[in-house]
Amino acid sequence: MPKINGNEIRPGYVLEHDGHLWAAVKVDHVKPGKGGAFAQVELKNLRTGSKLNERFRSEDKVERASLENRDMQFLYVDDGQMIFMDTESYEQIQLDAELLGDRRPFLQDGMTIVVEFFGDEALNARLPAKVICEIAETEPVVKGQTAAKSFKPAVLDNGVRVAVPPFVGQGERIVVNTDTMEYSERA
Template identity: 75%
Template sequence: MPKINGNEIRPGYIIEHDGGLWAAVKVNHVKPGKGGAFAQVELKNLRDGRKLNERFRSEDKVEQVRLDTKDQQFLYESDGKLIFMDNITFEQTELDADLLGDRRPFLQDGMVATMEYYGDEALSVRLPQKVICRIVETEPVVKGQTAANSFKPAILDNGVRIMIPPFIGAGEDIVVNTELFEYSERA
């Protein structure tokens, strides 16, 4: 695996640090008035979800890890485990449902998601960026409420609350961005 300097760490990089695999969530480059520059990095453990703030100087060497990715189809959830299937080999993989966190409601039956592997160990799953959801409940349209940035609250069929434009009503399908939890467009 390639070694990189501590100041080359970018958000999204996976590094091996303190005997674990960590994803760089936020990186802030600091140049104090006295002393050398460093990168203040917020790391998230890929195995147990712990967070860590660490300083890396330019002379520090860290190992960057490349994860293998495979597209797999979501089958079902059982006892807090998500079951996915490889569409080519038909092998099934289990992942903790906690790994998805807030994005769990957007996982739909039959959805194809991208699994990330370190060797043979499944570490995480990435959902498609855009998912189609149905609006179950929202406020009725108020005549004259056409201001450019006016939004109203809505509840989706998966129970998630988001803000939508005023011209969309209950029963309509919309496209939701799963990373930002925002309305994207009509379906």
């Protein structure tokens, strides 16, 4: 694995630190009035999910791990395990449902996601940035309520609660941002 200086760390980098794999979530470059500059990095353990705040000076060397991204198509769920098929080799693999976390309800049949592998171990899964969902229930539209920038609660067909603009009604299809789990636009 290539070594990089502490001041070269960017959000999204995967680092091997203290014998574990960590993803850099947030990076702040600090130059205090006294002493040398450093990078304050918030790290997330890719295996356990725990977080760590670490300081790296510019002369510190850190190993940057390279992950292999593979496109995988979702097939079905079997005993809490999600079955995916590699779109290139057509090989089927099982992944734990916890890999997607709270974004799991947005996974739809036949959806292609990106799974990040370190060797043969799946560490992370990324859904498409936007997913189309249908509104299962929401409050009815009240005439004249669209003047103010307000939102009303809605439940999607997958059971997730989101806030939607007042003009969106039950049965309509909307685009939901899977990173923030918020309404994006009408479909």
